[in-house]
Amino acid sequence: MDALRAYDPTLFKGAAWYYARYRPRYPSTLFALLSEAFNLNGQGRLLDLGCGTGQIAIPLCDRFDEVVGIDPQPEMLIEAQREAAMVGASNITWVEQRAELISQSLGFFKLVTIGRAFRWMDEKVVLQRCYELLLDDGGLAIISTGGSFWKNSEPWKQKTIEVVKKWRLGEQYTTPDISKKDLLARSPFALKNPDSSYTRSKITKKDLLVRSPFARVAQHQLEFEHIWTIENIIGYLYSTSFCSRTLLGDQVTQFEADLKEALLSLELSGQFKETKPLSVLLAWKR
Numbered sequence: 001m002d003a004l005r006a007y008d009p010t011l012f013k014g015a016a017w018y019y020a021r022y023r024p025r026y027p028s029t030l031f032a033l034l035s036e037a038f039n040l041n042g043q044g045r046l047l048d049l050g051c052g053t054g055q056i057a058i059p060l061c062d063r064f065d066e067v068v069g070i071d072p073q074p075e076m077l078i079e080a081q082r083e084a085a086m087v088g089a090s091n092i093t094w095v096e097q098r099a100e101l102i103s104q105s106l107g108f109f110k111l112v113t114i115g116r117a118f119r120w121m122d123e124k125v126v127l128q129r130c131y132e133l134l135l136d137d138g139g140l141a142i143i144s145t146g147g148s149f150w151k152n153s154e155p156w157k158q159k160t161i162e163v164v165k166k167w168r169l170g171e172q173y174t175t176p177d178i179s180k181k182d183l184l185a186r187s188p189f190a191l192k193n194p195d196s197s198y199t200r201s202k203i204t205k206k207d208l209l210v211r212s213p214f215a216r217v218a219q220h221q222l223e224f225e226h227i228w229t230i231e232n233i234i235g236y237l238y239s240t241s242f243c244s245r246t247l248l249g250d251q252v253t254q255f256e257a258d259l260k261e262a263l264l265s266l267e268l269s270g271q272f273k274e275t276k277p278l279s280v281l282l283a284w285k286r
Helices: 016-022 028-037 057-063 074-086 116-120 123-133 155-168 180-186 205-211 230-238 245-264
Strands: 045-049 066-071 092-096 109-114 134-145 216-229 271-284
Touching: 016 074, 016 230, 028 057, 028 134, 028 216, 028 271, 045 057, 045 123, 057 066, 057 074, 057 092, 066 074, 074 092, 109 123, 116 134, 123 134, 123 205, 134 205, 155 230, 155 245, 205 216, 205 271, 216 230, 230 245
Parallel strands: 045 066, 045 109, 066 092, 109 134
Antiparallel strands: 134 271, 216 271
């Protein structure tokens, strides 16, 4: 097997508190879809990879006997435990680990879910590991939220991008094995740099699943409405790997004031409605 993709444990340093409070929640329609597709009835086990602060694991916990949430970020798991305790979700075990390293020591599962974190994983390795840990009647769900700030023409998102670029592109931030130029090329800033040595795989998630050992694949498109306030937008940005408070350092106050002024110039109420698309890829082992 090829060497695992390098992983920087500091990517989301300081972001977990904001992640738990300001990331848009998944809609109830998603969980209804998963329940119907995989006949979830309160029995069996769920494995949630890249679980973050529990946005998938916690809402689904009452549809399983046991849930295991895996994430490499200890700060995320601390927030996940707090979130679970608030709603009395006592059947979840939180494990600090990379998704690429899961093994049969975890046992076997009815369903494996992967949310936004899939983009940070070695996809082929993770899909194979998931397949090996699923029961014969089990399945996999990969959930992707669209409507990114970085690929959207809405004026308030474009204005947000402008302010973030202003305050972040001058920062010296590199991972141990990634140059600043390549880091920016990988980032949501999507700089048009023909000299960049980084090329994201052109294989879609659906194609990856079709080429994997899974017997059957289906795709569903959902959508839900989300109301953003300026507080929500700032909190969301602090939950990301490229605009966290840790990276902004002593520029936080100036950054917030700049962003507030820019957004209020577009809408005095400071509220922005968005219809967010949600792509759900489902795969069955047998």
